[in-house]
Amino acid sequence: MAGSRLPRQLFLQGVAAVFMFAFASLYTQIPGLYGPEGILPARRTLRPQGKGRWQQLWETPTLLWEAPLLGLDTAQGLELLSLLGTVLALGALLTRPLRHPLVYLLLWAAYLSVCQVGQVFLYFQWDSLLLETGFLAVLVAPLGLPPNHKQAPQGRPGGVSPHEGLPFWLVRWLLFRLMFASGVVKLTSRCPAWWGLTALTYHYETQCLPTPAAWFAHHLPVWLHKLSVVATFLIEIAVPPLFFAPVRRLRLAAFYSQVLLQVLIVITGNYNFFNLLTLVLATALLDDTHLAATSSTSRRKRTPSSWPKALLAVLALLLELAVYGLLAYGVVHCFGLEVDWEQHVVRSRTTFTFHQFSQWLKMVTLPTMWLGAASLAWELLTALWRWVQVRGSLQKLCAAVPLSVLGTATVALFLISLVPYSYMEPSSHGRLWTGAHRLFGTVEHLQLANSYGLFRRMTGLGGRPEVVLEGSYDGHQWTEIEFMYKPGNLSRPPPIVVPHQPRLDWQMWFAALGPHTHSPWFASLVLRLLQGKAPVIRLIQNHTPSYPFHKQPPTYVRAQRYKYWFSHPWEQGRWWRRQWVEEFFPSVSLGDPALDMLLGQFGLQDKSPPRARGSSNTLSQALHWIRRQLSPLEAPALLWGLLGAVGAIKVMQALLGPQSLPRSKEEKHKPVSQEDSVAASKQASPAPNISSSSQTPRRKKSP
Numbered sequence: 241m242a243g244s245r246l247p248r249q250l251f252l253q254g255v256a257a258v259f260m261f262a263f264a265s266l267y268t269q270i271p272g273l274y275g276p277e278g279i280l281p282a283r284r285t286l287r288p289q290g291k292g293r294w295q296q297l298w299e300t301p302t303l304l305w306e307a308p309l310l311g312l313d314t315a316q317g318l319e320l321l322s323l324l325g326t327v328l329a330l331g332a333l334l335t336r337p338l339r340h341p342l343v344y345l346l347l348w349a350a351y352l353s354v355c356q357v358g359q360v361f362l363y364f365q366w367d368s369l370l371l372e373t374g375f376l377a378v379l380v381a382p383l384g385l386p387p388n389h390k391q392a393p394q395g396r397p398g399g400v401s402p403h404e405g406l407p408f409w410l411v412r413w414l415l416f417r418l419m420f421a422s423g424v425v426k427l428t429s430r431c432p433a434w435w436g437l438t439a440l441t442y443h444y445e446t447q448c449l450p451t452p453a454a455w456f457a458h459h460l461p462v463w464l465h466k467l468s469v470v471a472t473f474l475i476e477i478a479v480p481p482l483f484f485a486p487v488r489r490l491r492l493a494a495f496y497s498q499v500l501l502q503v504l505i506v507i508t509g510n511y512n513f514f515n516l517l518t519l520v521l522a523t524a525l526l527d528d529t530h531l532a533a534t535s536s537t538s539r540r541k542r543t544p545s546s547w548p549k550a551l552l553a554v555l556a557l558l559l560e561l562a563v564y565g566l567l568a569y570g571v572v573h574c575f576g577l578e579v580d581w582e583q584h585v586v587r588s589r590t591t592f593t594f595h596q597f598s599q600w601l602k603m604v605t606l607p608t609m610w611l612g613a614a615s616l617a618w619e620l621l622t623a624l625w626r627w628v629q630v631r632g633s634l635q636k637l638c639a640a641v642p643l644s645v646l647g648t649a650t651v652a653l654f655l656i657s658l659v660p661y662s663y664m665e666p667s668s669h670g671r672l673w674t675g676a677h678r679l680f681g682t683v684e685h686l687q688l689a690n691s692y693g694l695f696r697r698m699t700g701l702g703g704r705p706e707v708v709l710e711g712s713y714d715g716h717q718w719t720e721i722e723f724m725y726k727p728g729n730l731s732r733p734p735p736i737v738v739p740h741q742p743r744l745d746w747q748m749w750f751a752a753l754g755p756h757t758h759s760p761w762f763a764s765l766v767l768r769l770l771q772g773k774a775p776v777i778r779l780i781q782n783h784t785p786s787y788p789f790h791k792q793p794p795t796y797v798r799a800q801r802y803k804y805w806f807s808h809p810w811e812q813g814r815w816w817r818r819q820w821v822e823e824f825f826p827s828v829s830l831g832d833p834a835l836d837m838l839l840g841q842f843g844l845q846d847k848s849p850p851r852a853r854g855s856s857n858t859l860s861q862a863l864h865w866i867r868r869q870l871s872p873l874e875a876p877a878l879l880w881g882l883l884g885a886v887g888a889i890k891v892m893q894a895l896l897g898p899q900s901l902p903r904s905k906e907e908k909h910k911p912v913s914q915e916d917s918v919a920a921s922k923q924a925s926p927a928p929n930i931s932s933s934s935q936t937p938r939r940k941k942s943p
Contacts, residue, residue: 243528244405248380250531251411252339254520255377256332257886259347261513261739261879262370263325266354266362268875269743270322271775271867273361275315278775279744279764280844282314285357301686302353311857318354319863325350330882334889341381348374352687360761361743366514368690372414373517375688379407379649383642402627403643406650409619412524413612413654416480417661418692419498420608423476424664425693427597433698435590437466437575445806446700448749449510449725449742450734455815457508458806463585470575470588475501478567481608483525484615487556490563495525510725512741605668609658616654620647653688656680660691703803705752707824711769711794715827718798719788721769723748723780724874727804730816740875744779752801756825760842763825763835766797767844770830782874799825 274282286304288296297305307317325347332338332347352371355362426434433439444450444458475497482494499522502515571577578587592600627643630636655673659680662669680689699705708728709721722728725735726745744765751759768776772793774784781787801824807814828835839845870878 243400244408244524244526245400246528246531247523247526248404248408249336249339250526251408251520251523252344252377252381253333254516254523255344255373256329256339256347258370258513258517258520259351259374260326260329260333260882261516262351262367263322263329264879264882265512265740265875266743267319267322267326268740268870268873268878269361269779270315270318272777272779273743274318274357275775276313277768277771277773278315279761279768280359280361282318282357285359286314299685300356301349302356303349304353304357310859312860312863314357316860316863318357319867320859321350321353323863323866326882330886333886334893339381341378341383344374344377344381348378355687360759361747364741364746365690365692365694366512366517368687369418369514369517369692371687372690373411373521375686376407376410376414376653379646380411400626401642402623402630402639403646406619406623406643406646408524409616410650410653411521412483413616413657415498415518415521415524416483416608416612417657418518418521419476420480421661421664421692422694423473423480424601425696426473426476427594428601428664429696430594431697433701434469435594437469437588437590438462439695439698440465440468440472442698442701443695444508445804446698446704447509448746449737451508451510451736452733454508454734455806459809461585463587466588467586470571470577472501473575474567474571478570481611482563484611485563487560487563488527489556489560491525492530495522498522498525506738510736510738513739516739601665602667605662605665606671609661609668612654616650620651623647652679656683657689660689663691664693699753700803703805703819705821706802706804706818707748707752708800708802709766709769710798710800711789712796712798712827713792713794715796719794721780721788722786724782727816730807730814730818733815735876737876740879742779742875752824756799757838760838760844762799763838763842764844766799766825766828767830767835767839769797770794770828778871782872796827796829797825798823798827 270278272278274280276283282304286300286302291299293305303321304314304317307314307320310317310320312320328338328343328350329347332343348371351367351374355367355371358367426439431439433442441458441462444454447454479494479497482490485491485494499519502518502522505511506515574591576587576589576591579585580587623643627636627639630639655676656679658672658676659669662672704727706727710718711721712718720728723745725737725742726748727734747759747761751762756762765776769789770793772789777784777787777790784790801821802818803821804816804818807817811817826834836845873881
């Protein structure tokens, strides 16, 4: 396997970018979600229980316990963490020295701290995925600046440290668990839309926040939707085992299949930073040779390889063709693909039963774990081989320390991850080693390993349910309260908000799937609207005049449930059509016994007065000033502004980098040293025979 220095750097930059988007997106919503006048005030979640400081920190691991020491309340602590996380992630994205384990540890700890008080608004799989990925970045990041790739450090062949690549393998394993489980749960859920291959005929209009492209995708032919579902199963179930394939081209094919899937999801849906994070994980399938154009060019100019290498290349090609043929046969056999030449369509149907799939899953779950274990064992052996090649006793000892630490951590995290991975197949879960269960139970609250399964069931098969809030001054004339992002106005096109996640809009989508009692926070939202709390109103409409009750809060608030569908192609000027279904939340006003009963039932009546904010606190004043400067900006504009700034700085770095600076006169006339000339001649000369003396420079081994 070729080197992974460039993919690791790409991974670390990608993780920093995702953290930047996640922190910045959350920062814009903190006052409305978690402030003293927010929907779920954060101060209610952190109340000392009389336990020791360290025990309290271990059971609820959040840095926000220390906010009072800075003179801040919990919401202000959230703002401080989000701002620091954004700045720190921006620095790691732009400067290589900041891609350090300590920086990523701080980012992970800050996001874990936020999630501990985030309550239902941070209960998303991509939040758990970011935490797990962020912790892996701590292990992947180099302790110091990597050496120049042209010069090998003393005692290290090819400039590669023995432990390099071990933690990065965990990224590949995480990508496998994410994709394979996401494909499997679609079938284990017994969802009729997935089993009937009709899921995408509903998905584009029923997903939480569709894009304008989703309207066009929705109106594609049904046979193409069904074929797309087949391709989804292929990419999510059949392709992931190729992440561990010994043939490099198979891994690259698997990489591009994942890229294709994620790009199509980005085009048709607003899934915040999730798709970017998945693409960042996919960098573990790449290598230096594929990313560096110079490497590929130099490989083509080399002399023909020896016959053993040529034989291996032929065998690899045959294996590659066999895998592609097996995948093609499996898809045709399992989904009954037939070409109807008269109607120019491809027909598909599921040819296996739920019982057959369950038996297959039971048969392959443990082998996939053994596949991961075998791949990890190969990485460990490769690392040991590199360590054996290190010259010098002192260098060997220095290399053994990080190798031992990171090797142990990699094996431990792999064992921990087996527990949530096995959730998808109960019998395999029960057969796991009990030590893995105990280890997972010890660190479960740190979210170092999580279970995944996206789009388990297709909702809204009879039309997407949508909750529409209404306000009134007299209880007779009602005015709809329009949200910025979720569907409402039939003539408004779906927005593009990625990579921002409007968390209230997302929870409104979940609330519409059941009664309001399944979403206790909804009663608190109604209360804040009746009170006219500005932070909550800005979650609905950042531009205050667009909110219909910006001058005076409504006297009454209620909610109706509608069913929405995309408009037909012949309906001009409309993106949606809808039909009233039922009342979702009854009409209430301030002091209404029904509203007070709901708030008391769900423990949302926080009668304790909020802690007074010290106006003399310099840090508090600074946070208030920053909030005042940024509040006029909509969150997507802020995030895209950050992205534009990063792009501009990257361009300037490329233009003003050391490689583009002209050489000084001294450098031009500086004589070349004898050692440099000898090194240059060695690089220019053909590679010596492997049977030459021990003084011959060793080639970089391919694991």
